[in-house]
Amino acid sequence: MKHLFLADTHLSDPADPIYRQVMDLLEEHAGQLGTLVLLGDIFEFWIGYRHVVFSNYVPLLEKLRQLREAGTQLVFVEGNHDFHLGPYFRDILDCRILPDGGPLELDGRRIFLTHGDLVNPHDKGYRRLRRVLRHPLTRRLLSWIPPDAAWAVARRASRLSARKGGGRQRRSIPEQALLAFADERFKEGYDTVITGHFHVPLQRCRDGKCLLALGDWGHGPSFILLEQGAFTCYPDAPSP
Numbered sequence: 001m002k003h004l005f006l007a008d009t010h011l012s013d014p015a016d017p018i019y020r021q022v023m024d025l026l027e028e029h030a031g032q033l034g035t036l037v038l039l040g041d042i043f044e045f046w047i048g049y050r051h052v053v054f055s056n057y058v059p060l061l062e063k064l065r066q067l068r069e070a071g072t073q074l075v076f077v078e079g080n081h082d083f084h085l086g087p088y089f090r091d092i093l094d095c096r097i098l099p100d101g102g103p104l105e106l107d108g109r110r111i112f113l114t115h116g117d118l119v120n121p122h123d124k125g126y127r128r129l130r131r132v133l134r135h136p137l138t139r140r141l142l143s144w145i146p147p148d149a150a151w152a153v154a155r156r157a158s159r160l161s162a163r164k165g166g167g168r169q170r171r172s173i174p175e176q177a178l179l180a181f182a183d184e185r186f187k188e189g190y191d192t193v194i195t196g197h198f199h200v201p202l203q204r205c206r207d208g209k210c211l212l213a214l215g216d217w218g219h220g221p222s223f224i225l226l227e228q229g230a231f232t233c234y235p236d237a238p239s240p
């Protein structure tokens, strides 16, 4: 059995090459996947309505449903583009949702999963905004926005942020903060920390303990496979 980890695909349109590559990757491993771990920002924008899903995401959601039906466990760590995953993920896809990251034991590995947006404890402004956005009251308010309007506003916001150099752009990876975060988890007994969010792949392993960061898909597929207790990262990021 294989276990697959990916993050930051920022999907929005099924006609985009990255969307097709993600579908191909899932198709390629279908039938052999014990677990599929999605580490956030898989969608460029998501709100979990009760009875509605965005039509652009139907191909991916259907693929996830087929995987689940074939026995694959689905785990979703919420990102800063896709939170309030909602009833569709919870009830239809029977997905384990980790809003703030958390533990996962697989193949004898004790893994701590995080999207990566909570790694820097000094980022007080972002943490405040994050708390407001994820408040149950905010979820209630968001669910009253008509889906077409929410989609249009979100698409506009991502186009603006892409123009300003945010969104899908690669950012620098705060390696020291990540290593400090990972060290804390290692002290708690985890042997692996997997993160996304920074859009830059990274592998730092020492004494059997590994910090692994997933890249985005702007330069080709970026994912991690766990097989028989061993991680393989694609692309193979340089190790010091």
Ligand SMILES: [Mn+2]
Residues within 6 Å of the ligand: 040, 041, 079, 080, 081, 115, 117, 196, 197, 198
């Ligand atoms: Mn992110």
